[in-house]
Amino acid sequence: MSSHAHTGGSTVHAPIAEPSGFIRKYIFSVDHKVIGIQYFLLALTAVVIGIVLSLLMRFHLVWPNATLPFVSGGQMSQEQYLALVTMHGTIMVFFVLTTAPQGGFGNYFLPIQIGAPDMAFPRLNMLSFWVTFLAFVCIIAAFVVPGGAPISGWTGYTPLSGLGEITGPGEGWGQTLWILSISLFCLASLLGALNFIATTIDLRAPGMSLMRLPLTVWGWFVTAILGLLAFGVLLAGGILLLLDRSAGTSFFIPAGLVVNDQLQAHSGGSPLLWQHLFWFFGHPEVYIAILPGMGVASHVLSTFARKPVYGYRAMAYAICAIGFLGFMVWGHHMFVSGMSPYSGFAFSVLTMSIGVPSAIKTFNWLGTLWGGKIQFKTPMLFALGFVSLFVSGGLSGLFLAQPAVDNMLHATYYVVAHFHLVMGVAAIFGIFAATYFWFPKMFGRMMNEPLGKIHFWFTFVGAYCIFMPMHFIGIAGGIRRYADASAVGFLAHLQPVHEFMTIAAFITGAAQLFFLCNFFYSLKFGPKASKNPWNATTLEWDTDSPPPIDNFGGHYPSVYRGPYEFSVPGAVDDFIPQWQEPAQVARVK
Amino acid sequence: MPSTIVTEEIELIHSGKGPGGGDSSGDGGNGGDGDGGRGDSSGATRVPQRAYVTGMFIALAGILMFFMAFVSAYIVRKDMPNSAWIPLQGPRILWLNTLVLIASSLTLGRAHNRFKAQDEEGFRHWWATTTFLGILFVAGQIIAWRQLAAQGIFLASNPSSSFFYVFTGAHGLHLLGGILALLYVQFRATRKVARGTAIEVVSMYWHFMDGLWVFLFLLLYLGR
Numbered sequence: 001m002s003s004h005a006h007t008g009g010s011t012v013h014a015p016i017a018e019p020s021g022f023i024r025k026y027i028f029s030v031d032h033k034v035i036g037i038q039y040f041l042l043a044l045t046a047v048v049i050g051i052v053l054s055l056l057m058r059f060h061l062v063w064p065n066a067t068l069p070f071v072s073g074g075q076m077s078q079e080q081y082l083a084l085v086t087m088h089g090t091i092m093v094f095f096v097l098t099t100a101p102q103g104g105f106g107n108y109f110l111p112i113q114i115g116a117p118d119m120a121f122p123r124l125n126m127l128s129f130w131v132t133f134l135a136f137v138c139i140i141a142a143f144v145v146p147g148g149a150p151i152s153g154w155t156g157y158t159p160l161s162g163l164g165e166i167t168g169p170g171e172g173w174g175q176t177l178w179i180l181s182i183s184l185f186c187l188a189s190l191l192g193a194l195n196f197i198a199t200t201i202d203l204r205a206p207g208m209s210l211m212r213l214p215l216t217v218w219g220w221f222v223t224a225i226l227g228l229l230a231f232g233v234l235l236a237g238g239i240l241l242l243l244d245r246s247a248g249t250s251f252f253i254p255a256g257l258v259v260n261d262q263l264q265a266h267s268g269g270s271p272l273l274w275q276h277l278f279w280f281f282g283h284p285e286v287y288i289a290i291l292p293g294m295g296v297a298s299h300v301l302s303t304f305a306r307k308p309v310y311g312y313r314a315m316a317y318a319i320c321a322i323g324f325l326g327f328m329v330w331g332h333h334m335f336v337s338g339m340s341p342y343s344g345f346a347f348s349v350l351t352m353s354i355g356v357p358s359a360i361k362t363f364n365w366l367g368t369l370w371g372g373k374i375q376f377k378t379p380m381l382f383a384l385g386f387v388s389l390f391v392s393g394g395l396s397g398l399f400l401a402q403p404a405v406d407n408m409l410h411a412t413y414y415v416v417a418h419f420h421l422v423m424g425v426a427a428i429f430g431i432f433a434a435t436y437f438w439f440p441k442m443f444g445r446m447m448n449e450p451l452g453k454i455h456f457w458f459t460f461v462g463a464y465c466i467f468m469p470m471h472f473i474g475i476a477g478g479i480r481r482y483a484d485a486s487a488v489g490f491l492a493h494l495q496p497v498h499e500f501m502t503i504a505a506f507i508t509g510a511a512q513l514f515f516l517c518n519f520f521y522s523l524k525f526g527p528k529a530s531k532n533p534w535n536a537t538t539l540e541w542d543t544d545s546p547p548p549i550d551n552f553g554g555h556y557p558s559v560y561r562g563p564y565e566f567s568v569p570g571a572v573d574d575f576i577p578q579w580q581e582p583a584q585v586a587r588v589k
Numbered sequence: 590m591p592s593t594i595v596t597e598e599i600e601l602i603h604s605g606k607g608p609g610g611g612d613s614s615g616d617g618g619n620g621g622d623g624d625g626g627r628g629d630s631s632g633a634t635r636v637p638q639r640a641y642v643t644g645m646f647i648a649l650a651g652i653l654m655f656f657m658a659f660v661s662a663y664i665v666r667k668d669m670p671n672s673a674w675i676p677l678q679g680p681r682i683l684w685l686n687t688l689v690l691i692a693s694s695l696t697l698g699r700a701h702n703r704f705k706a707q708d709e710e711g712f713r714h715w716w717a718t719t720t721f722l723g724i725l726f727v728a729g730q731i732i733a734w735r736q737l738a739a740q741g742i743f744l745a746s747n748p749s750s751s752f753f754y755v756f757t758g759a760h761g762l763h764l765l766g767g768i769l770a771l772l773y774v775q776f777r778a779t780r781k782v783a784r785g786t787a788i789e790v791v792s793m794y795w796h797f798m799d800g801l802w803v804f805l806f807l808l809l810y811l812g813r
Contacts, residue, residue, distance in 0.1 A: 120636050120640040120643075120644060121636075121640075121644060190651050193647075193651070194644055194647045194648055194651065195644075197643075197647045198640050198643045198644040198647055199640075201640075201643050202636075202637055202639055202640040202643050203636070203637070203640065228647060228650060228651045228654070229650065229651070229654050230654075231651075232651050232652070232654040232655035232658065233654055233655070233657075233658040235655060235658075236655050236656075236658035236659050236662070237658065237662075239755070239759075240659075240662060240755070243744070243751070243755070247744050247745055248744075248745035249744060249745050249748070249751040250673075250745075250748060250751070251662065251666060251748070251751065254671075255671055255673065267671075267673040267748075268669055268671045268672040268673040268674070268748065269666070269669075269748070270665060270666060270669050273662055273665050273666060276661075276665070277658055277662065280658075
């Protein structure tokens with residue numbers, strides 16, 4: 001400990017040597033910041049593919065007979081539509097909503113925000129990214145194998161997913177690759193979760209107690225715990241499903257099943273068992289996607305309202321409560337599976353009880369805004385959009401949580417509208433807020449504000465135009481996953497609504513070019529960012545933009561106060577950073 | 590050596606205002622042995638040793654969930670109507686294997702004690718014995734598989750045999766990882782991890798795998 005010195009509350013260290021060589025620096029890097037950007041770019045690639053797939057689906061729903069240039073035979077078949085559904089869902093849920101907020105921003109900012117030089121296990125961190133990448137390669141490969149992409153949905157329900165080619169094109173190789181991809185993803189996420197939890201527990205800077213963690217860190221921390229406990233279960237399910245497909249076991253395939261006039265040689269398995277294993281993972285997965293967004297929303301709202309987060313403790317506890325309850329409600333995805341009404345009732349009550357911590361969060365967000373000196377910067381707009389979408393999407397959850405109502409709405413577009421608003425678009429808004437907010441820190445340049453605002457308004461209004469009408473189609477009985485609703489008599493008159501949604505989807509999709517242009521242009525030509533362009537308070541703003549290899553350039557910060565000390569009475573500035581020593585805070589005389 | 594850091598950190602925590610400062614007062618407290626982390630002149634190692642212990646606790650929680658998914662599938666699948674379940678008569682060598690694995694935990698505990706007593710000779714002896722017993726267990730499991738196969742009972746023969754192979758296979762793979770870790774500690778010097786920490790972490794893993802096997806074994810026998 002010879003080089004250990006102590007200067008002004010922070011510790012000075014020998015600098016970490018920066019790796020030389022392109023490959024060690026940018027490809028197989030163990031630096032959490034590089035890995036975070038790798039995750040982010042992976043998610044960016046995935047989201048472009050996912051959006052294209054969804055636009056193809058929207059196009060097919062409105063013009064089912066149109067001739068498409070890249071489809072063999074010219075017209076899209078119903079199986080090809082189902083393949084789009086499957087791949088859109090899988091890519092978006094796993095490789096965008098799980099990868100970007102947690103793997104991307106969590107990786108980059110969790111260590112910096114707690115004042116650590118890196119993750120606890122940097123090489124494990126690199127491994128988890130590359131396994132995720134391999135999983136992504138597997139899922140993309142499903143497009144090009146014989147039979148094409150799988151058709152059993154992102155939930156991979158058995159027996160459809162468990163029997164192989166006989167159940168449809170894509171159910172051979174495509175489905176096998178799907179299971180392989182998901183299993184690899186589970187493995188990678190488990191390693192990532194381990195790293196996040198250990199880092200948060202053991203690598204916090206001096207003074208960074210749990211109740212001084214930024215709410216973003218709370219979001220990532222609880223998300224990691226959910227991932228740790230949920231992904232192992234899906235991994236186990238994936239292994240059993242793979243055995244059913246390739247080794248002839250009967251975990252999920254019932255006896256006497258006849259497919260295409262052929263009796264399947266399986267005995268006594270339970271398709272519902274897959275549903276239980278899947279949704280025991282699947283419901284926490286919803287919170288894995290949204291909790292980091294909640295953290296970012298709280299963080300950004302407070303920063304741009306120039307006010308402390310209203311009820312910080314309640315916010316932290318609410319994140320924990322949502323995470324805890326998230327493990328007890330998976331049955332609400334299975335109300336129509338013939339479950340006992342008693343179980344249904346229990347799942348229903350537990351599900352609705354998630355409304356309590358969710359309401360705590362919502363009202364505290366509003367409380368944070370109340371009376372604040374609000375600055376409508378782009379990240380702030382997206383954070384406000386997050387709150388709006390979370391409320392709009394969350395309220396329909398209260399209807400779906402009741403078995404009697406769910407009987408009518410299950411597998412309709414109502415459900416699609418609900419989860420796209422509350423988990424899909426809201427989480428995407430969280431990602432956008434995080435991108436606009438942290439771009440200066442990550443890349444050392446500011447993004448363009450006017451372009452950002454145009455992007456926000458198109459996306460915000462567009463998202464509502466796509467998903468609000470969807471509720472009505474659902475209530476009218478529009479079944480999800482039908483390739484061509486115009487062929488169904490009682491749905492034919494809803495085609496104009498579908499047309500409206502499709503047009504809105506194409507406009508919203510095109511508006512994302514504002515973001516992409518802004519992103520890549522600012523990367524090169526944006527104005528240089530200072531250390532702390534938003535006058536924010538948490539530790540990532542104590543270091544250079546972008547941060548040096550060891551995050552703080554040889555010195556390590558100590559923490560003296562909570563994360564959201566804005567507009568403190570008696571202080572000269574309207575923010576007091578976490579790292580500023582109490583004696584150095586300028587006070588009004 | 591690290592005591593200076595401990596006091597500094599605690600002072601900092603107490604000087605800061607706001608609640609909850611006590612949460613991290615354990616910082617540096619148990620990093621006593623070999624906590625070369627912060628301020629190490631090489632700059633390469635800055636992770637406190639306790640993080641490895643925390644990491645192992647977390648990993649074990651994840652592994653537990655993984656096996657519990659199999660276990661709950663087993664319970665559900667067995668009691669399905671028309672489950673076509675034929676109770677599996679496990680090979681008798683499993684009893685012997687179980688005893689061997691329990692013995693390996695005892696020898697491992699012995700090795701850990703020898704290490705703490707700074708008896709390197711005794712440590713290496715008991716550590717090697719543990720590794721040997723571990724390999725013996727895996728060999729015994731393979732013999733059990735071969736005995737079942739000789740009776741014509743394979744993975745897909747019956748749900749009960751499917752689960753038997755899944756349980757023993759998944760556990761066996763995890764145990765092989767443990768054997769590799771044992772061998773590593775025996776023959777290689779660990780770079781980032783202090784030796785005492787490596788021994789502690791590997792021991793945690795091994796005891797857990799032992800307990801897990803006893804649980805799975807009882808489940809397969811009593812719950813068949």
